[in-house]
Amino acid sequence: MSSGRSAPTTDEVARYAERAAAAGIETTRTPREEATAAIGAACRGETVATVLPFDVDLPAGATVDPTTAHLEAADTGVTAGTLAVAEYGTVVVTPTTRKEGSVSLLPERHVAVVRASDVVADMLAGFDRLGEAFAAGRNDAVLVTGPSATADMGELVEGVHGPAEMHVVIVGSEP
Amino acid sequence: MSSEESRAGKAARIRAILDAEGEAVAANARHLNDRRYEAIDELGAERYEELRETVRGIKEDAIDRLPELLATVEAAVEDNGGEVYVADDAADATDYIESVCAGLDAESVVKSKSMTTEEIGVNEALEEAGVAVHETDLGELVIQLADETPSHLIGPGFHKSREEIARLFNERFDPEEPLETADELTAFARDYLADRIDEADVGMTGANFVVAETGTIALVTNEGNARKVIESTNHHVAVTGIEKLLPTLESLRPFVELIGRTATGQSAAIYNTLVSGPVNSPPVPFGDPDAERTFHLVLIDNGRRAMREDPDLRETLYCIRCGACNNSCANFQSVGGHAFGGETYTGGIGTGWEAGVHDLESAGGMNDFCTGCSRCEPACPVKIDIPWLNTVVRDRVNRGADPGEFDFLVEGLVPDDEHGGIDRQKRFFGNFPTLPSRERSWSRCSASTPAVTCRHSAARRSSSGSRHAGPSHPGSRSGRPSSIPTPTRTT
Numbered sequence: 019m020s021s022g023r024s025a026p027t028t029d030e031v032a033r034y035a036e037r038a039a040a041a042g043i044e045t046t047r048t049p050r051e052e053a054t055a056a057i058g059a060a061c062r063g064e065t066v067a068t069v070l071p072f073d074v075d076l077p078a079g080a081t082v083d084p085t086t087a088h089l090e091a092a093d094t095g096v097t098a099g100t101l102a103v104a105e106y107g108t109v110v111v112t113p114t115t116r117k118e119g120s121v122s123l124l125p126e127r128h129v130a131v132v133r134a135s136d137v138v139a140d141m142l143a144g145f146d147r148l149g150e151a152f153a154a155g156r157n158d159a160v161l162v163t164g165p166s167a168t169a170d171m172g173e174l175v176e177g178v179h180g181p182a183e184m185h186v187v188i189v190g191s192e193p
Numbered sequence: 194m195s196s197e198e199s200r201a202g203k204a205a206r207i208r209a210i211l212d213a214e215g216e217a218v219a220a221n222a223r224h225l226n227d228r229r230y231e232a233i234d235e236l237g238a239e240r241y242e243e244l245r246e247t248v249r250g251i252k253e254d255a256i257d258r259l260p261e262l263l264a265t266v267e268a269a270v271e272d273n274g275g276e277v278y279v280a281d282d283a284a285d286a287t288d289y290i291e292s293v294c295a296g297l298d299a300e301s302v303v304k305s306k307s308m309t310t311e312e313i314g315v316n317e318a319l320e321e322a323g324v325a326v327h328e329t330d331l332g333e334l335v336i337q338l339a340d341e342t343p344s345h346l347i348g349p350g351f352h353k354s355r356e357e358i359a360r361l362f363n364e365r366f367d368p369e370e371p372l373e374t375a376d377e378l379t380a381f382a383r384d385y386l387a388d389r390i391d392e393a394d395v396g397m398t399g400a401n402f403v404v405a406e407t408g409t410i411a412l413v414t415n416e417g418n419a420r421k422v423i424e425s426t427n428h429h430v431a432v433t434g435i436e437k438l439l440p441t442l443e444s445l446r447p448f449v450e451l452i453g454r455t456a457t458g459q460s461a462a463i464y465n466t467l468v469s470g471p472v473n474s475p476p477v478p479f480g481d482p483d484a485e486r487t488f489h490l491v492l493i494d495n496g497r498r499a500m501r502e503d504p505d506l507r508e509t510l511y512c513i514r515c516g517a518c519n520n521s522c523a524n525f526q527s528v529g530g531h532a533f534g535g536e537t538y539t540g541g542i543g544t545g546w547e548a549g550v551h552d553l554e555s556a557g558g559m560n561d562f563c564t565g566c567s568r569c570e571p572a573c574p575v576k577i578d579i580p581w582l583n584t585v586v587r588d589r590v591n592r593g594a595d596p597g598e599f600d601f602l603v604e605g606l607v608p609d610d611e612h613g614g615i616d617r618q619k620r621f622f623g624n625f626p627t628l629p630s631r632e633r634s635w636s637r638c639s640a641s642t643p644a645v646t647c648r649h650s651a652a653r654r655s656s657s658g659s660r661h662a663g664p665s666h667p668g669s670r671s672g673r674p675s676s677i678p679t680p681t682r683t684t
């Protein structure tokens with residue numbers, strides 16, 4: 019699935035974690051064989067999820083392909099992150115018929131699962147990847163750089179129309 | 194000074210606004226300024242300048258190629274399964290949007306923040322047609338509830354303190370426990386709006402950028418409301434100005450890197466949402482087998498094509514509406530957008546927008562607040578010469594003034610054939626970098642800079658139109674006739 023792309027250096031993944039933290043996103047780095055457990059550890063309460071488009075199993079407790087009732091009752095939503103940009107701590111969600119759009123947005127907590135090979139250094143490299151996805155017809159994308167926030171009520175508040183908490187699990191990377 | 198309002202009347206009006214809104218405006222503007230400085234420092238001055246140059250070049254090229262990009266985007270959006278409508282003016286746009294809503298039997302519309310829909314009066318038009326409209330951006334919700342107009346490009350409720358918002362919510366919604374903190378107000382607004390979003394038939398957004406080649410709109414938000422509105426309604430109507438077109442996805446990248454920094458002092462805005470036609474996401478609530486998504490992109494002219502042909506106002510079309518000019522403006526920081534006025538856009542670049550999409554009268558009122566201090570110019574990510582736009586608009590207002598308004602005391606005692614042009618003091622402040630270099634050795638453009646390469650050189654602001662030049666400026670130190678140029682320039 020990494021289509022011959024060279025894996026990022028450990029430095030790039032470390033840089034991602036550092037910049038994500040600055041954007042208010044928690045991160046976990048995990049080897050592939052421990053990924054399911056790491057995702058489970060990042061979830062809180064009732065969890066809904068979308069099937070990951072790569073070879074990582076979701077935790078057993080997560081409800082995949084949720085109904086509206088599941089979605090509304092959920093505390094955590096798990097989706098893939100199709101790309102991550104180290105320089106900004108940005109993770110890209112690609113909404114499809116699998117419901118990534120709503121599962122990443124409506125629950126209080128969003129857990130995004132990103133392969134280490136999908137971590138790129140900067141926005142330039144990120145837009146190269148987006149360009150490839152768009153050319154292949156995947157032309158819907160949300161670049162997320164932190165929990166939903168507003169200052170419109172007089173002070174900064176996190177968790178407005180989107181999640182108040184974000185956690186990115188980077189798979190295939192030893193800390 | 195506007196002739197419709199006495200000097201004392203205007204002063205009283207500004208004092209009243211200062212009392213009511215000054216404190217919230219000052220706190221918000223200064224906070225955003227500080228954050229902007231930090232976000233630019235983080236990037237480094239050199240890279241910031243590189244990005245500004247890059248985005249400026251992209252906008253110049255895109256506006257130059259606008260007819261071609263319009264044709265490209267129409268084809269691309271249609272390929273993606275959506276529709277494009279290019280509206281000549283506000284009425285054309287609102288008629289079209291009303292017809293879309295009528296065709297869907299829509300009873301309610303939820304909106305994410307869009308200044309362009311403020312410009313064309315969508316809410317009023319839809320409400321008159323019996324369609325309920327709910328703003329989902331929290332700042333927009335506040336001013337919708339208060340029945341006020343936005344006072345800032347990105348912070349429509351910039352002039353309201355938390356206490357005022359709490360009072361407004363408590364009066365309007367009469368909650369069991371009075372709301373007080375920002376957390377309580379936000380949680381209440383989220384729940385209230387979640388119900389409005391669930392009920393809505395149509396989701397309306399603006400678009401911060403439109404990528405012609407791929408038929409993609411980019412929506413920049415922090416709250417996540419744009420995506421929520423799209424996810425939860427079957428029908429998406431995106432409304433934006435034709436000037437938002439960019440050629441390629443690649444050309445969007447530097448804007449994503451800049452807009453969060455200059456708008457709110459973030460490295461990147463929290464949500465940069467890219468949507469290309471009807472999305473594939475199953476609408477929430479799930480399970481409606483008849484759910485079919487539609488996508489309408491309404492691109493508004495409303496004066497923009499004429500601005501493109503106007504060598505001075507054209508630059509306004511490069512604006513990405515981040516509000517850095519508002520925040521950096523010394524006067525805006527004190528009085529805020531409501532004192533500046535303007536029908537939709539206010540302060541800073543608002544002058545150019547109002548002159549282009551409304552009229553000179555709307556632009557001229559706020560123009561009086563510009564001292565020509567030029568603080569806004571380095572703040573603009575697209576390098577728009579906003580002080581110059583103010584000078585141009587002031588000049589047009591003055592020239593358009595009724596020549597019979599003032600009578601000469603003694604007929605014939607006039608130094609030159611002066612038209613109603615800009616007063617000399619303002620002309621000086623607005624143009625001091627254009628003075629001969631020895632008169633401005635203290636200014637930004639170094640004396641050694643060759644005139645032809647200096648952005649503020651006489652080459653740009655030609656003094657060739659000297660027929661309007663008055664007698665030498667009293668402050669001219671050279672003793673010879675000053676070459677303070679008239680507000681005409683060659684480009």
